[in-house]
Amino acid sequence: MAEPNTIYKLIILYMLEQVDFPLNNTKISNFFLDKDYTTYFTVQQVVNDLLESELITYETTHSNTQYRITASGKETLHFFEDKISEAIRKDVADYFSANQIELKQDADILADYYKTTNQDYAVHCQLKQHNHPVIDFTLTVKNTEMAEAVCENWKKQSEEVYAYLMDLLVK
Secondary structure (H helix, E strand, C coil): CCCCCCHHHHHHHHHHHCCCEEEEEHHHHHHHHHHHCCCCHHHHHHHHHHHHCCEEEEEECCCCEEEEEEEHHHHHHCCCHHHHHHHHHHHHHHHHCCCCHHHHHHHHHEEEEEEEECCCCEEEEEEEEECCEEEEEEEECCCHHHHHHHHHHHHHHHHHHHHHHHHHHCC
């Protein structure tokens, strides 16, 4: 039997290959913690090992890190895929099924901010469908509190904002 950390790496690669969008750190960690597979710190070490090996890649915003499998990761997974038991595959499928809407929203509704040269904050918001942006804009605000509020509210209300803008602009 393979070493536990090797199995954990394969599980993460398997999870990332099963979806057509990135998974954030919280969702990956929650899978392992919900199933009592291992500890949070072990998951973080395994993720770091996968990053160092360039089997996964990541994008980071102020409040979120999202991971994708690389071509090397896919190749590695296919070579060792038989090491993932049917019980684990079922656990992954059940987790995705139970969290499908939340997982997809995390990947499709993006918001981040950065400080501008004018000492304001630019908030970049995006709503995606099928991995393609349907709305993508940057809004300038005066401080971090406003930037964080815009990010949080965009995540909650992006679909309503998009529908409102479409209604207003297509008249």
